[in-house]
Amino acid sequence: MTLENLESRFSxxxxxxxxxxxxxxxGEHPVPxxxxxxxxxxxxxxxxxxxxxxxxxxxxxxxALWRESSRKGTMPxxxxxxxxxxxxxxxxxAVEGNAAMLQKKGMSADLGGIAKGFAVDVCLNRLQESxxxxxxxxxxxxxxxLGSPDGSRQWLIGxxxxxxxxxxxxxxxxxxxxxxxTSGNYERFVEIQGRKFGHILDPRSGLPAxxxxxxxxxxxxxxEADALSTAIFVLGMERGARLLQQFRExxxxxxxxxxxxxxxxxxxLQGAFAPEKEYSxxxxxLDTRPGL
Numbered sequence: 001m002t003l004e005n006l007e008s009r010f011s012x013x014x015x016x017x018x019x020x021x022x023x024x025x026x027g028e029h030p031v032p033x034x035x036x037x038x039x040x041x042x043x044x045x046x047x048x049x050x051x052x053x054x055x056x057x058x059x060x061x062x063x064a065l066w067r068e069s070s071r072k073g074t075m076p077x078x079x080x081x082x083x084x085x086x087x088x089x090x091x092x093x094a095v096e097g098n099a100a101m102l103q104k105k106g107m108s109a110d111l112g113g114i115a116k117g118f119a120v121d122v123c124l125n126r127l128q129e130s131x132x133x134x135x136x137x138x139x140x141x142x143x144x145x146l147g148s149p150d151g152s153r154q155w156l157i158g159x160x161x162x163x164x165x166x167x168x169x170x171x172x173x174x175x176x177x178x179x180x181x182t183s184g185n186y187e188r189f190v191e192i193q194g195r196k197f198g199h200i201l202d203p204r205s206g207l208p209a210x211x212x213x214x215x216x217x218x219x220x221x222x223x224e225a226d227a228l229s230t231a232i233f234v235l236g237m238e239r240g241a242r243l244l245q246q247f248r249e250x251x252x253x254x255x256x257x258x259x260x261x262x263x264x265x266x267x268x269l270q271g272a273f274a275p276e277k278e279y280s281x282x283x284x285x286l287d288t289r290p291g292l
């Protein structure tokens with residue numbers, strides 16, 4: 001399995017991909033797909049259920065609307081946003097064996113919030129099977145590591161400053177096997193009538209999520225880190241913390257979309273995250289204890 005193989009199955013920009021064929025047959029019939037596609041769609045359903053739809057692979061119609069609005073330079077109307085959001089519903093994506101179907105015409109899937117993480121896991125597993133012992137896989141900021149960079153130290157990565165791409169807010173050390181992903185609107189956005197809107201949409205409303213500036217998640221798999229960073233970005237601080245209660249082995253660093261910079265992190269990352277000196281007084285603990 002290569003990255004090209006995965007792209008040929010997951011990309012919405014290839015008309016012959018599994019996802020494009022599922023989208024083309026929406027509301028009509030199931031589509032045979034590769035086992036990897038069925039596996040990833042099952043993972044999508046899992047994280048959608050856990051997040052109550054804050055992560056939703058059927059986000060395609062809403063994404064298409066905002067891309068087209070950006071191209072035209074005009075804001076989508078409230079009616080257009082509602083119509084697109086009405087076609088987003090993870091419960092209507094059915095997977096049975098190696099076949100999948102979107103159950104309403106006009107629906108479309110987009111795996112942009114999870115596919116890179118899944119691909120990182122596949123790559124790392126293949127490298128490990130081939131005998132690699134000290135390696136890091138990085139696909140667009142979705143990372144997972146194995147071993148150490150020199151046989152003794154842990155891997156060390158910078159956590160980008162969400163308001164200044166030339167800087168970092170701190171450094172995060174990763175143990176062997178750990179994965180990390182960051183969702184933030186500093187990488188991609190659409191600009192309409194002089195206003196910038198983030199590319200991460202709330203699937204439930206069809207509107208850009210704007211409470212968070214960035215969300216970094218550490219997890220046992222890159223797929224999980226990717227999906228949860230997207231879901232928590234949509235949910236925001238309070239509801240994101242509640243989601244993390246269901247994933248006790250995950251850590252998170254959250255930066256709200258306001259200044260001065262605030263850095264909120266889970267207690268398990270206290271020994272792993274070292275903030276830059278200027279932000280050491282801005283770091284606060286995010287309470288993810290069950291029942292709170």
